[in-house]
Amino acid sequence: MPRIPQFRISRFRFHSALLGAFLFATLLIVPRPARAASKEIVELQTQVQTLIDMVQRLQSTVDNKFGVVQQLVSQSTDSVNKMSLTVAALQAKVNTQGDASSGKLDTVSGQVQTLNDSLDELKSRIGKLDKQLQDIQSQLQTLQAQPAGGAPAGAGTGTAPSGEAGTTLQSSPAMAPQAPPLQDTYQSALRDYNAAHYDLAGGEFSDVVHYYPHDDLAGNAQFYIGEIAYRQQRYKDAVKAYNAVLENFSGSPKAPASQLRKGLALIQLSQKDAGTHELRSLIQRYPQSPEALQARTKLNAMGIKISPR
Numbered sequence: 149m150p151r152i153p154q155f156r157i158s159r160f161r162f163h164s165a166l167l168g169a170f171l172f173a174t175l176l177i178v179p180r181p182a183r184a185a186s187k188e189i190v191e192l193q194t195q196v197q198t199l200i201d202m203v204q205r206l207q208s209t210v211d212n213k214f215g216v217v218q219q220l221v222s223q224s225t226d227s228v229n230k231m232s233l234t235v236a237a238l239q240a241k242v243n244t245q246g247d248a249s250s251g252k253l254d255t256v257s258g259q260v261q262t263l264n265d266s267l268d269e270l271k272s273r274i275g276k277l278d279k280q281l282q283d284i285q286s287q288l289q290t291l292q293a294q295p296a297g298g299a300p301a302g303a304g305t306g307t308a309p310s311g312e313a314g315t316t317l318q319s320s321p322a323m324a325p326q327a328p329p330l331q332d333t334y335q336s337a338l339r340d341y342n343a344a345h346y347d348l349a350g351g352e353f354s355d356v357v358h359y360y361p362h363d364d365l366a367g368n369a370q371f372y373i374g375e376i377a378y379r380q381q382r383y384k385d386a387v388k389a390y391n392a393v394l395e396n397f398s399g400s401p402k403a404p405a406s407q408l409r410k411g412l413a414l415i416q417l418s419q420k421d422a423g424t425h426e427l428r429s430l431i432q433r434y435p436q437s438p439e440a441l442q443a444r445t446k447l448n449a450m451g452i453k454i455s456p457r
Contacts, residue, residue, distance in 0.1 A: 260438065327359040334365050337372070346376045367393055367400030374409060383413040404430060404439040411443065415450075424452060 337352030349372070356369035374389030390410035393402055400406075411426030427443040431454065434440050444454045 328355055330356065330360050330363060330365065334369065337369065341372055341376065346380060350376050364400070367397030367402050370397060371400070371402035371406055374406065378409060378413055381416075383416045386410075386413045387417075404434045404437045407433075408439040408443055412446070415446075420450075424450075428454075 333352050334356050337349045337356065340346075340349035340352065353369040353373050353376075356363075357366050357373070360366050370389060370393045374386045374393065377383070377386035377389055387410055390406040390413070393400060393406040394410070397403065407426055407430045411423045411430065414420075414423035414426060417423075424447065427447055430437075430443045431440045447454045
């Protein structure tokens with residue numbers, strides 16, 4: 149209901165009082181010599197009294213309605229205050245859920261990276277098995293091409309003279325440290341990583357990078373070295389490991405994930421501008437990647453609006 153201004157009610161009362169005074173003065177001025185005049189005066193007084201009663205009833209109605217309006221305004225104010233408190237509580241809840249979602253996003257991101265890495269490793273193993281099969285097939289073809297009963301040159305001539313054998317033994321170099329098998333080492337590192345045996349997994353991933361620096365799995369191993377540091381909250385070491393992936397294995401499928409995790413690690417180090425720059429750069433370089441979607445979600449949660457592509 150619209151609120152009735154106070155000054156309008158005061159003005160109405162003033163007009164009522166002025167009308168009553170005017171009528172009263174009129175009654176005093178009118179002469180009373182004739183009975184006809186007295187009868188008119190009586191009728192006029194009756195009408196004035198009726199008018200005064202109507203004004204009083206109207207005044208009472210206005211006062212009552214004004215009280216109702218004041219009560220409604222008070223109730224509306226209370227409702228607005230309660231609504232404000234509810235909105236504030238909802239906002240706080242949304243902020244809390246946003247923080248929780250960010251943590252879940254990091255966990256899911258790590259799990260997705262593990263699955264992707266397992267897929268990459270499986271592809272690598274299939275490729276190497278295919279190469280081994282081709283080598284075996286080539287050897288079989290070579291053996292089938294030899295004459296039946298033929299022997300390799302030098303076969304059946306006996307052992308080499310003792311002097312030559314001694315010379316060979318004396319000239320052989322010292323045994324170098326043997327590199328661990330790539331596939332076994334990498335698979336063992338992944339199992340230890342998933343089991344949260346981070347120190348053991350870190351050493352195994354480091355062996356992969358050290359002994360097989362040019363293999364495709366080396367970039368993956370370097371990425372997981374950064375992941376171990378990130379999970380242990382050693383964010384500076386994590387940034388260094390991710391930088392090693394981006395600089396030494398720029399063509400690795402782990403490059404987008406490394407840039408994403410580098411940006412998140414910088415934000416954890418309170419380097420918000422640098423972290424935001426990395427996430428923006430990731431979105432520009434790999435706009436259609438899952439990591440770019442995660443970067444947009446993180447920036448939006450920080451209040452930095454990024455238009456989806």
